[in-house]
Amino acid sequence: MDNTQLLKGVLDLAVLAIVDDEDGYGYDVVRRLRAGGLDDVGDASVYGTLRRLYAAGALTSYVVPSESGPHRKYYGITPTGRDQLKTQSDDWAQFSTTVTNLLQGASA
Amino acid sequence: MNDTIGLTPEVDAFVAAVRARFADLDPDEREDLLDGLEADTADLVAERGPEALGDPDAYAAELRAAAGLPPAGAGPRDHQPIAVRIEGLLDGAHARWVDLGAGLPGDPWGFAQSLRPFWWVARAWVAVQAIDLVWGSGGYNLGLSPVPSLGPFGLPALLIAIFGSVQLGRGKVWPAGPRSGTFGRLLLLGLNIVAIVLLPTTLSQVFTPGKAIQWGMADIGYSQPYSPQGLSFNGVPLSNVYPYDAAGNPLIGVQLVDDEGRRLKVDPESVEFYGTGRQVVSPWLNGRTPLLSVFPLPEQARDLNTWEVVGEPTLQAPPFAVLPPVTLEGVTPTTTAPPAKAGEPDRKKVERRR
Numbered sequence: 001m002d003n004t005q006l007l008k009g010v011l012d013l014a015v016l017a018i019v020d021d022e023d024g025y026g027y028d029v030v031r032r033l034r035a036g037g038l039d040d041v042g043d044a045s046v047y048g049t050l051r052r053l054y055a056a057g058a059l060t061s062y063v064v065p066s067e068s069g070p071h072r073k074y075y076g077i078t079p080t081g082r083d084q085l086k087t088q089s090d091d092w093a094q095f096s097t098t099v100t101n102l103l104q105g106a107s108a
Numbered sequence: 109m110n111d112t113i114g115l116t117p118e119v120d121a122f123v124a125a126v127r128a129r130f131a132d133l134d135p136d137e138r139e140d141l142l143d144g145l146e147a148d149t150a151d152l153v154a155e156r157g158p159e160a161l162g163d164p165d166a167y168a169a170e171l172r173a174a175a176g177l178p179p180a181g182a183g184p185r186d187h188q189p190i191a192v193r194i195e196g197l198l199d200g201a202h203a204r205w206v207d208l209g210a211g212l213p214g215d216p217w218g219f220a221q222s223l224r225p226f227w228w229v230a231r232a233w234v235a236v237q238a239i240d241l242v243w244g245s246g247g248y249n250l251g252l253s254p255v256p257s258l259g260p261f262g263l264p265a266l267l268i269a270i271f272g273s274v275q276l277g278r279g280k281v282w283p284a285g286p287r288s289g290t291f292g293r294l295l296l297l298g299l300n301i302v303a304i305v306l307l308p309t310t311l312s313q314v315f316t317p318g319k320a321i322q323w324g325m326a327d328i329g330y331s332q333p334y335s336p337q338g339l340s341f342n343g344v345p346l347s348n349v350y351p352y353d354a355a356g357n358p359l360i361g362v363q364l365v366d367d368e369g370r371r372l373k374v375d376p377e378s379v380e381f382y383g384t385g386r387q388v389v390s391p392w393l394n395g396r397t398p399l400l401s402v403f404p405l406p407e408q409a410r411d412l413n414t415w416e417v418v419g420e421p422t423l424q425a426p427p428f429a430v431l432p433p434v435t436l437e438g439v440t441p442t443t444t445a446p447p448a449k450a451g452e453p454d455r456k457k458v459e460r461r462r
Contacts (some may be wrong), residue, residue, distance in 0.1 A: 026148035044167045048174025073144025
């Protein structure tokens with residue numbers, strides 16, 4: 001199933017939820033999104049989303065040096081991000097319920 | 109989580125390729141976007157192998173879209189710093205300029221580049237000439253010389269300017285070189301344009317013969333300062349002379365010669381030219397030879413309206429009826445014996461005082 005179009009609309013919400021659960025770096029977030037069932041999510045899409053949420057003030061970031069090789073850039077959620085997560089979660093719940101009801105009505 | 113991140117050549121190459129596709133962003137923005145990408149990509153490769161990397165173009169496009177940036181090459185964004193836009197314009201103009209000569213035989217662009225050192229020297233020369241024009245001899249309307257004058261500093265100044273210009277051309281000093289920045293680049297462009305504009309003017313200033321003042325004089329007909337002929341006083345030609353003797357009485361028919369026996373005569377043409385005489389003088393005669401060295405000279409009046417000469421030449425009354433008598437200490441004023449025949453003066457025999 002191609003979830004790409006659907007995913008675009010909810011990627012912000014999904015990424016905020018993952019980071020709210022626990023701080024993470026780029027690939028870690030990708031891995032957890034996939035583990036959660038969003039198999040089609042693109043690495044670059046997730047990284048771009050993280051950067052954009054960070055630029056918007058919803059996320060904070062910090063660098064964790066590694067013993068060898070490049071450092072990892074971790075993201076954590078900010079109060080602004082938490083507000084956004086709350087609002088968008090409610091919107092999503094309402095929207096998905098509406099769509100689910102619509103679909104049930106259509107199939108009934 | 110694994111704390112050891114293995115960077116492989118594939119990861120390096122991939123990140124470099126992605127980074128290159130963000131060249132249009134300003135450095136801070138680019139680093140914000142790409143910070144941590146090595147580690148993330150290394151994790152990906154460690155988990156799923158290098159084949160998971162895919163196409164850097166598509167990857168960069170996806171990253172841009174997700175980060176809310178316009179696609180690469182979409183043109184300057186409104187919030188893009190003006191410096192980046194100017195850099196883009198300059199790079200574009202440079203590329204088009206190079207493309208112009210790209211297909212032509214003989215590699216004209218390479219040829220032009222070989223001539224760059226000549227330009228470095230030329231622009232230094234123009235710069236020093238411009239300084240000379242404002243603060244040096246050019247400022248006194250004396251024109252320019254091939255080596256700028258600037259007092260004794262022309263040649264040293266020229267050598268220093270050439271040194272600076274060549275170092276600039278080699279990209280060794282600001283505003284040229286890799287760290288020039290947009291302002292430096294624009295400054296350099298502006299200076300070069302000024303030098304190009306000034307070059308023809310400077311060349312013609314230097315190699316035009318003659319100087320401005322003399323050209324101006326040549327145009328109205330006298331290329332050398334005029335000096336009056338004949339007797340003159342304070343640079344102004346005399347139309348007549350009135351001699352008096354030592355007792356102060358006016359004399360008539362006095363012939364004047366100098367110490368070499370040359371007759372001291374008035375020059376009516378000079379008088380005419382200077383307009384210093386209202387009368388026209390007539391010569392005395394030695395036989396048939398007219399002499400303008402015998403004083404006072406008879407004069408004819410000139411009608412000031414028609415400028416015609418009227419009446420017969422007559423001796424005019426001298427300016428003073430008498431002058432105060434004069435004496436010379438130890439010398440009794442009396443006649444002086446002629447020392448030699450006129451025309452053969454022998455100064456050895458002249459007894460100036462008796």
